[in-house]
Amino acid sequence: MSKTIIISNRLPVKITQQNNEYELQVSEGGLATGLGSIYKEGDNIWIGWCGLDVPKEDESRIINELEKENLAPVFLTEDEIKLYYEGFSNETLWPVFHYMSTYAQYDESYWESYKQVNEKFRDAVIALAQPGDIIWIHDYQLLLLPQLIREKLPDTTIGFFQHIPFPSFELFRLIPWRAELLNGMLGADLIGFHTYDDVRHFTSSATRVLPVQTNANTIHQDDRNITIDAFPMGIDAKKFDALSKTEEVRLINDNYNEILGDTKIILSIDRLDYSKGIVQRLLAFEKVLIEHPEYIGKISLHMIVVPSRDTIPQYRDLRDDIDKLVGNINSRFRTSAWHPIHYFYRSFPITELSALYNRANICLVTPMRDGMNLVSKEYVASKTNEPGVLILSEMAGASKELIEAIIINPNNLAEMSNAIVQALEMGKEEQQTRMLSLRQTVLKFDINHWVKIFMDQLKEVKELEKSRYARHVNKILLAEFETKFDQSKKRALFLDYDGTLVGFKANIDEASPDAELYATINKLASDDRNQVIIISGRKHETLDQWFSHLNVDLIAEHGAWKKTSGESWEETPNLTDRWKPSVRAMLESYCDRTPGSAIEEKRYSLAWHYRKVEEGLGELRANELISNMRYLTREKSLQLLPGNKVVEIKNAEINKGKAALEYLYKKEFDFILAMGDDHTDEDIFTAINDAAITIKVGSSVSEANYYLRNVQEVRNLLYHLCR
Template sequence: MSVHIDPKIFDSYYNGCCNGTFWPLFHSMPDRAMFCAEHWRAYVQVNQEFAEKTIKALEILAKEEPADSGTPLVWIHDYHLMLAANTIRNIAEERNLKFKLGFFLHIPFPPWDIFRLFPWSDEILQGMLGCDMVGFHIEDYCLNFVDCCQRRLGCRVDRKNLLVEHGGRTVRIRPLPIAIPYERFVQLAKAAPRVIDSKQKIVLGVDRLDYTKGLVHRLKAFETLLEKHPEHREKVTLLQIAVPSRTDVKEYQDLKEEMDQLVGRINGRFTTPNWSPIRYIYGCISQDELASFYRDAAVALVTPLRDGMNLVAKEFVACQINSPPGVLVVSPFAGAGEMMHEALISNPYEIDAAAEVIHRALTMPEDERTLRMNYLRKREKVHDVNYWMRSFLKAMGTLITEDGDDVLPTTMQPVTLDDFDEYLTKYIGNTSKLALLLDYDGTLAPIAPHPDMAVLPEETKRTLQRLANLSDVHISIISGRNVHNVKEMVGIEGLTYAGNHGLEIIHPDGSRFVHPIPVEFESKVSDLLKTLQEQVCRDGAWVENKGALLTFHYTNTPVDLRPEMVATATQLIESAGFKAGKAHCAIEAKPPVQWNKGRASIYILRTAFGLDWSERIKIIYAGDDVTDEDAMEALKGMAATFRVTQSQIVRTAADRRLPSTDSVLTMLKWLERHFCERLPRASVHPEDASSGNTR
């Protein structure tokens, strides 16, 4: 049943209100939005006409279908029809028509401080609340919507269960991330002929030419990559496909001109007789060509400034049938960035950092590329478009009608076992094996003025011992300390101990792993130790010799003396050819090897559980230091990760934050309870087990 709209009304509705107002506003770009009463009136009129046609369809269905054929479902899509539901419901109730009403928004829903800028925001909220259920891509959009409903309309809401009470009804809000026909793209990739003849690595971008896609930022990041990493010149090409969009709108015309000029400038700057850094395709390409580009690209950049989900990321993953696979880079401001944790995350606004992420993607080891892509492909294969549709219909069929009270505490209580129930129970599920990887200082033991004073609390040690006695739990302690020192400080047999950030590892059976260090650095360590002691070891500062590396400590140095001392120590370390790494009131001098806690974690897991470890275990990593971020990034999406911190400004790749070592102990107790509940009744409780490891 078609809907006929007057061309002038449609232009005001579509180009004026939908694309001129809602598109930029909902993508958190209010400076690009225009607010025009005429466009709003056109929007109201078009939504009214769609609602009336829907009512006619429901009336026809009611006459033709038998009474026991079930309740019809009306499924409304996207920001073009946010008012229609309320009109449909009002008319249908007058005419005694039975139906269920659902809505799905394909773009982001903005936070309150942006949404409130729209002069008719209450009408939009009430329009969407005309549905029985409202779906969004991710939970953040759901919470934004619930917040706006409470603050603008005064609705009673339940944030925990995502419920909004409105007009005597309870509306269910649900995160339902959209997906793709996965197998169809797999088949396209298998059948598509090769269209990339060059032996160069291809960094691929596929986008509509739209200001939300971050295309200008992407080109500048690629330019920075070529500046900072000249080793990629003549070896890497950026293939940017820009599909024309809204070509009659001046803003989009200006964007095309800016893109043309930027591509020309970068190519003019770096082009050689045999290579141009950017290949720019402005136009549409066939699905076969697209699948071929997806399949053969080394890196895919999905880095919008804001996006509801972005299915390009999922299409690229589905087409990654080659071995080794490519690497996916996504923006944290796209829904895909919230879901596809194994991808590399790149903030498009941080040009220098974005360039470094591209460099990391281009130089990523094959085993990590394969591991990350296997996780991504497995998820997208299961959660395909059919799964999305079934999820929506299932949610529509189990609507909640009870009232939900939202009781909020006035202050945050100390971390309890209950705080881990929802998160870790959901993550661990019924998995029988757990790998627990823990930092020592600041995670298991409180930070102390001197490393020798950082003693493991007795209760923490007892809890670790009981966990170690469980056959399903494998514990590794990964520390910046010397491996023998950390083993001595923990004092529990049967664990894996990694020292010097994983350069040295002692396995439970006593076997050792030592990452090779360039020979010339063995003598340089003693030279650097002497230099640091002579030039910066004063006012309480001292150097800890860990064998393979050194740590310059300034915990006891007066605060006003630290900046100059830190700068001098850093310069001395780097001049000697070492890497200077920040730690808690310390600087670590590390040999220049590509090894850190992240690589060490993967090595430990592979050694303990075999090459297919990711299929059989769940992983928890907890650490408090910047060095632990290497592990959190390496295990992103594959583990539950915790950053122990009380700082409000620390940046972390961890999934959750914990305030103290006490909260780590609480987590360990939760794990003990969880795994003990699985033991047969005849089994010995770990409280009663001997102090030795019984595995």
């Protein structure tokens, strides 16, 4: 029976050692709660580092204890913790992924340790995995792991989720090992992020660093389709909702009310990190006290900072800056009965946090960059009685969902201080309206919803991939085609040229037929039962130059020109090219703006090529061109054809599908094969699918019945038919 294997850097338990005894304490974190419904069931298991350096002689004891909880440890040495975790994960990836690249350290020893530890995790997975298992890998510490597992278990279902932001290409490209990291992640079947921005940044980086193709949110690599999607993570909303109603939390809350009286509380909770915007938050609060002295004595900032990595210089310096700033503000504004800032450098039990959430009038969540930020959602889920106001940074992933919050730019101190004043002066009715909407979102899209949506899509993606493999022309299908071919008496072979018979070239005139292709076509054409038809968007003059000496029929410019072997070219009647001047003017404007692009003119079409254009810029201009041309083409009865690094505009009356049907009219063929690689060939597939073997080249996303991966597989198929 198949099982689910969850892998993360840390196990969802805290292991402590006292008097040579090890104790397990289950984590209360959101991820541990959400995935608890999975890893505790049946034979499912969670693999991760146990959180401390365990002596060799104690490892078996730890393994036995963890097995009872469906957990399996990966043991790391002190050097590995220092180099892989504190080093590459937190001094290389963390700052770059949080847009703080000046803090990044690109140390070769960090990278070597990161690779070795990812391999150690792979070995732990391989030891437990069986065919049919589902593997779900979490976060930036294990970016290489999906591909490492894929190499050993090629058919396994693998999901990967990143809990921190993914940076734009301009930042990601700074990492020396960027290609290796991307290839590692692309070993997964489904890659998840919190926001669409992260999806976009990852896809952009992958296409600009690696030789991969994309279609919408799918990346094609090595005959695999990898889906990239956004899955905003939730919290255990019911737990926080229920906690705030408990007697223990109510008593803590009553105590706060007795001490604080009518003082309005602004709550701030963060781990010590330069990405959290803590200093900016303090400066904005100070600005409120300076510009609105009427709030002195009436508001108070309760700021909890959870200790984290304060041995690292940047974190130690940040803690010192916070200490100084808090001391400065308190010394300037406090009175004998009032402190403007209550600063706590420690973690709090969940019951006290719940009481603080419930009591706080405002929750100030203003990170400079954050994957999601669950504090904002915990605050909303805890507001069961009194209303409150959430002030949220637009740089946090949660801002894409919690749109009823006051959204601010954390770099804009004036905007942040104004937001605090707006929240303080907001009427109770508006607070209730906003909070009701926020609570509906948080309670619906909770951690269990997040887990279900991701796992459902992972299974769906894998099923689609399996069905796609069934359509690939493998040895079994190839044998079937050969049998049908041998048994037939009259055969028609429609073959596209660029991207099907030959690969693409930066200069389109260099993609001429080679000796091997000529030999194959000639061998096919020499059989009286075969009729080879080269059907292309190429100029008829070009096809004539390349193929007129062979016994093949030619269809050029998508059907505008036709030539039977040994005869003259025939032009499709009643076509016009009067539309060209207005269209050419627009294409020329795009050439002027896009270095490397060029216009190709055919008798009844114009093509804008961008094969030589900078990666990314060509696609951007092509999409813009298509958008701007839609009205003009509709008005003049033209058709827009986006192809491989080309956008073509032609008469709507002509297309390859219509040309193929006209060719087949009143002819008796008992074997029909059509192969092509781009959008223009879809017309053929749609037109003759029921009567033919149709094959898309380079992609499985098509109306065609089957697909081949590349030009070499096309030639291999034709070679087998020749035999």
